Amino acid sequence: MFEKVWAKLETAKLLKSTRWSETSLGPIEQWPKSLLSLVAMVLESATPTYLVWGKERTLIYNDHYIPLMGTKHPAGFGQPFAKVWPEVNEVVSPLMDSAERSEEVYFDDMKMELLRTGKTETAYFSFSLSPIRGDDGKVAGVICYCFETTGRVLQDRALKINEETLKLSLFGARMASWSVDLDGEIITISKEGKEIFGFELNGLSTHAITDLSHPEDQERARKVFLDAISSQGTYEVEYRIIRPGGEIRWVNSRGRAIFENDRPIRMAGILADITERKLQQLKFEKSVDVSPAILWITELDGSCTYLSKRWYEYTGQTEAQALGFGWLDATHPEDKERAGKAFIDANAAQGPFYVEYRLRTANGDYRWAIDAGNPRYDKEGNYLGYAGTVFDIHEQKLATVELEKAKERAEAAQLEAERANELKSAFLANMSHEIRTPLGAMMGFADLLRDPGVTATERASYVDILYRNGESLSVIINDILDLSKVEAGHMTLEYVDIHPEQISQDVVSLLRVKTKEKGLVLESTFDSDTPESIVADPTRVRQILLNIVGNAIKFTPFGSVKIHGFGCKTDSGANAICFEVTDTGIGITEEQREKIFETFVQADGTMTRRFGGTGLGLALSRRLAREMGGDVTLLETQEGVGTKFLIKIEDQPGRRISSDEAAKVEKHLPVEEFGEKALEGLKILVVDDAPDNQQLLWRYLTKQGAIVETAENGLVGSRMALIGTYDIVLMDIQMPVMDGYSATHKLREAGYKTPIIALTAHAMTEVRRKALNVGYTDHLPKPINPKQLIAAVRNYTRKD
16 A cells, blocks of 8 residues: 555655564554554655554654654664654653543644754754554554744744643633523622622623623624524623723623523523633634644534634635635635545544645635644543644645656656667667778778789779769768758758759759669659749758659669659748659558658668668758758658658748858859860969878879879968969868968968869868858869869869
């Protein structure tokens, strides 16, 4: 029965780990059911609570009691009370004796000298002790609800009074007997009446007694008297009298009507001076009224007969509304039935009562509260009802709820992180394969080229293999870099006018060779009303279309791949261009559809082995499309029949960059077929810190007849440029000593007019833009395409 609390509570774990067979309570499996129930209630209580059981008074407490234990925790758990608290045992033990005799024990702000931190300290506590019974109905121990009040003891000296004392003081002592002849309403009273009123009352009328009452009490007392006669019942009333000399005293008058032949002839009863008790009661109520807790008392039938002033202030109920069972009307409608049942069940079992519910405040709001009480017994052990308290725990409850939510969020985040790690692990394994495959081929065939016995035909084949694998490796690396930038929010897009139909034709041209190799039909069609141009990033639109069409070709063994373009709208109603890419390939299963757009995932792990690829294409394409206000979605698919994807790119004229900026976005120089010595007579300066790159560029350029000089960093290169005569400078960007940005900026500030082309492995748009802004004439990405290199040099060195 403790499983639900073991996972959360420190004391519940102690309960489970303690060797109870070595204590007087014996193995936990042999404990009485009553003890098990009480222990569960104590551990789950939201207030500091403990119980002691058996002759040794073995101590079991909850987590909220731990701060009160100080350094005695956890060693004190499950130990005899006298052993744990020897310094207060002489005080508390007799109180426990009283509680075990069914006497109600309740104290406010009791002073105690404790040894719980290694030194003696004075502390104050408010607590109640109540007997608890075993399965045989006999008292077997004591339960204590305990609150430390040290911090507020100076301003909150509540009366330390138990319920029996309160009950005795409420009824007082009977000091005078009286009777009233109802025919003439003449009073007869014993001699003690004179001592109470201060003069002789015999022979006076009831009206004279009324005149001696306090003006504020006269109407009420008279009404109670007359109601008792008309109802043929008893009456009891407390009111104030004014003695000769002006002294005010409280009296309690109780009596009943005596009838003869159904006619009331006389009232008889007793009268007591209750001034001392009343003042004590008022003092007690005043003390309770300034306490943050609400005190309540119920009778044998469960009806509430007392609520402290704080209840009425807190809920806005009146005494008439709250007493009896009316207090339940102040609970939240969703909690009312549960709270009522909890109290009725506890009252029937005559056991400790505890419930948490939302309580309506005077302004209509609801706040969480704890309602807890203990049975009251008289000296003979007869059950009388309950006494308890209500505490506002709203902030604590909200904090607990928020803590649970935070825990759920943390668990969800942990699961997501674990899943992400699994995906990344799978990705890294795939990347290892995808990178090592072309890299292994390149290294292997490069080694074969060293063999002097290789024929010219073999050498040409090996070189083609090296180049082809190098291109594959470049595509993989570019995809990884692009995806990283998108996910990090660092992707820079260049919005210019683009022509969707032309981009589609470019993609068809680029992929035509692959489709011919597989015997596939590749075609592009557009609706007549398709917009001629939109504003988007041309590089990224082309990249998305290449990815989707390339995938379609990869997974289509025979048949066709078709691109169809048309004007469309985004979900927000903005103008857009749509590309439908339809293939007759292998299709995608229902299960695989949920995963194809996830990063590092292919529809099926076996796809990597059958078709190759990183599993980045669709994920990257969707992220790029969404960055541009569009999307990539799977429209339809069927295994063995084919698949249709939709690419949607939003037209965003409001983000169009200036014409000067647009000129820097993409500059495609014409690539011509050159004969030998296309650069003959040109003197070129190559600035690059990598000797291999210097040698490669030297080879490309000198083969075309150029004269090439080299420098290893920007500082040396800028000096050589200023003192030498060069037709063009080819300069890397990232170099030691002085980078290309600084060197180019320095040259332009010095009035250097010769063209400078940036050569860099950083192929990002923002790198190209920065290069052009600091003074580079153009930008060529690495790895260098020799035809593009020769075309750029010829273009910027022409004299015409």
